[in-house]
Amino acid sequence: LWSVDKYVDTIESASLLEEAAKALKSDEVVAFPTETVYGLGANAKSDTAVEKIYKAKGRPNDNPLIVHISDYSELDELVESIPAKAKKLMDAFWPGPLTVILERKPGVLSEYVTAGLSTVGIRMPDHPVALRLIKKSGLPIAAPSANQSGRPSPTSAKHVMDDLSGRIAGVLDGGETGVGVESTVIDCSLEPPMIFRPGGISKEQIEVVIGYVDIDPALHENEKEKPKSPGMKYTHYAPDAPMYLVEGDQAFLQQLIEEKRETGLKVGVLATEESATGYDADAVIPCGSRGDLESVAHSLYDTLRAFNEENIDVIFSEVFPYQGIGLAIMNRLEKAAGKQWIYQGS
Ligand code: TXA
Numbered sequence: 321l322w323s324v325d326k327y328v329d330t331i332e333s334a335s336l337l338e339e340a341a342k343a344l345k346s347d348e349v350v351a352f353p354t355e356t357v358y359g360l361g362a363n364a365k366s367d368t369a370v371e372k373i374y375k376a377k378g379r380p381n382d383n384p385l386i387v388h389i390s391d392y393s394e395l396d397e398l399v400e401s402i403p404a405k406a407k408k409l410m411d412a413f414w415p416g417p418l419t420v421i422l423e424r425k426p427g428v429l430s431e432y433v434t435a436g437l438s439t440v441g442i443r444m445p446d447h448p449v450a451l452r453l454i455k456k457s458g459l460p461i462a463a464p465s466a467n468q469s470g471r472p473s474p475t476s477a478k479h480v481m482d483d484l485s486g487r488i489a490g491v492l493d494g495g496e497t498g499v500g501v502e503s504t505v506i507d508c509s510l511e512p513p514m515i516f517r518p519g520g521i522s523k524e525q526i527e528v529v530i531g532y533v534d535i536d537p538a539l540h541e542n543e544k545e546k547p548k549s550p551g552m553k554y555t556h557y558a559p560d561a562p563m564y565l566v567e568g569d570q571a572f573l574q575q576l577i578e579e580k581r582e583t584g585l586k587v588g589v590l591a592t593e594e595s596a597t598g599y600d601a602d603a604v605i606p607c608g609s610r611g612d613l614e615s616v617a618h619s620l621y622d623t624l625r626a627f628n629e630e631n632i633d634v635i636f637s638e639v640f641p642y643q644g645i646g647l648a649i650m651n652r653l654e655k656a657a658g659k660q661w662i663y664q665g666s
């Protein structure tokens with residue numbers, strides 16, 4: 321564990337960052353903070369290095385990785401061309417939580433990064449530790465979220481250690497991440513561009529900049545179609561206990577809690593700051609404020625992980641509007657719950 325201050329401005333932090341960059345250059349894997357979640361980085365040009373990512377995470381190898389850069393000058397080497405809409409999005413949201421998929425130049429990146437696709441997803445993260453690490457390494461850095469495959473993404477160095485300790489060269493600890501859910505993934509090799517994964521930049525924000533965009537039909541509620549982004553088809557973000565999304569009022573949810581407790585089960589509730597004191601259950605965990613969906617996104621993965629420490633048999637979760645960052649929150653909750661819903665009055 322390499323603890324650095326967020327702006328890497330002490331001599332000690334700078335030398336730890338140097339050490340981490342050196343590990344990347346020697347094809348080792350290193351976890352680092354971004355503004356969304358912690359990433360597990362490796363040299364994107366090296367098969368040996370990228371294989372270590374899949375191995376450490378236990379990740380299926382048909383699921384491509386996002387390539388992280390620290391400067392626009394690194395783009396030309398990686399992609400064939402930059403369509404006008406992609407350029408506008410980069411100018412508006414980079415550095416930031418947006419991954420842009422473009423046609424890649426063949427022969428530059430390890431084939432393991434792109435999992436056989438002709439495209440590559442690229443992003444410039446908005447975090448001083450990430451940007452400096454990438455710059456120091458002098459390499460494009462392939463980095464998925466630094467969790468064990470299937471678990472909630474890590475928003476602190478502790479989460480990374482809990483999942484990957486002993487399997488990676490090190491973690492740069494830059495404190496808690498800010499946004500809390502992953503970047504939005506948008507394919508700009510399509511016209512109109514299509515959102516494959518909702519995330520830190522909302523569809524509404526994107527449409528202000530480039531007009532109408534599609535959204536992968538597989539993301540719509542109850543859709544059975546196969547998602548276009550390979551990673552979206554896996555169960556994900558799941559806490560250990562089964563989870564249900566509850567569409568109904570607080571009294572209805574309390575009634576569900578009581579029914580389960582009568583059968584001897586321990587019940588957890590994913591609530592909000594506004595509602596938490598209104599439930600009587602074995603573990604009621606507030607996840608941000610309903611009046612501020614950014615705060616819900618920020619706390620979401622830590623909350624999902626916290627239920628695992630509570631010896632809970634079943635979790636009931638409140639739900640949120642499918643708007644703004646709410647779309648990303650609900651996408652992750654649906655995955656965590658395996659799309660199990662309970663509706664009041666049905
Ligand atoms: O915020 C984030 O994006 C974090 C931080 C570390 O940057 N990274 C992250 O990576 O969430 P990962 O590997 O957990 O998720 C990448 C997603 C997967 O769903 C993957 O299938 C999709 O992006 N993806 C990557 N390249 C793609 C491509 N060429 N075509 C389609 N989907 C792609």
Ligand code: MG
Pocket residue numbers: 464465473
């Ligand atoms: Mg992930």
